[in-house]
Amino acid sequence: MLNTSPYTTPVSSPNPALTTRDVTKTFNLGDREIPVLRDISLEIPQGEFLTMMGPSGCGKSTLLNLLAGLDQPTTGEIQIDGQSITGCSRRQMTLLRREKIGIIFQFFNLLPHLTVRENIALPMLIAGERSDEYHQKLDDLISWVGIEDRIDHFPAHLSGGEMQRVSIARALINTPAIILADEPTGNVGTRVGEDIMRLLRLCADEKGQTILLVTHNPKDAAQGDRVLFLKDGMVASDSTLIGNDVHERHIFDCLQKLGI
DSSP, rough: OOOOOOOOOOOOSSSSSSSEEEEEEEETTTEEEEEEEEEEEEOTTOOOEEEEETTTSSSHHHHHHHHHTOOOOOOEEEEEOOOOOOOOOOOOOHHHHHHHHEEETTOOOOOOOOHHHHHHHHHHHHOOOHHHHHHHHHHHHHHHHTTTGGOOGGGGGGHHHHHHHHHHHHHHHTTTTTEESSTTTTTTHHHHHHHHHHHHHHHHHHHHHHHHEOOSSSHHHHHEHHHHHHHHHEEEEEEEEEOOGGGGHHHHHHHHHHHH
């Protein structure tokens, strides 16, 4: 059972957690230009849980890479907590990502030679924080995600659900402005996936953590406050979800109307 969330609430800011303005991304294939994203403009307020859906090849992964600063848009601007990341140097982006962005991957991306505790603490260690400054926060966060009995284990000795809990704790340790979650239930079973989604929902509800979740699963998407549908590299629909009992049905209806 999850305890009350121990980690610090993200610092209140007058800026949206994330903003994009007319973002496009084009790849060159020989002498051809292949447009992948077309004029993506969106805003995610502080504390919102936004989910994003769309068919394979619609540009979801490309957009997520741009938002994480792992790639640069061809045109347009991206801001994280009011700070533009467009045109940042690699070092500037590394520092900004460390301070303001938490990332949860489908395949966990844990370092195999580090223990659970070391994997979660890694962002703090990289930032040069002293262990006595984050020791209690780390212990509380480990307890909250429910892996306190596995802290000295290595990733190879964990189940998929346990590894994803470690990944979530690692994303939260620096109290980022936004968490980008890429198919976080895609590599675990149904029951474990439901636990992971409850954990993410608690991140938003208890501490106002801003989350952008990319998923193919309508049940996961229904956990959000708003769902964004991408199709052919464009925003095809943007819907606020109201009433838990109609979330999934609404999402299925939108997918059918959009032919996704």
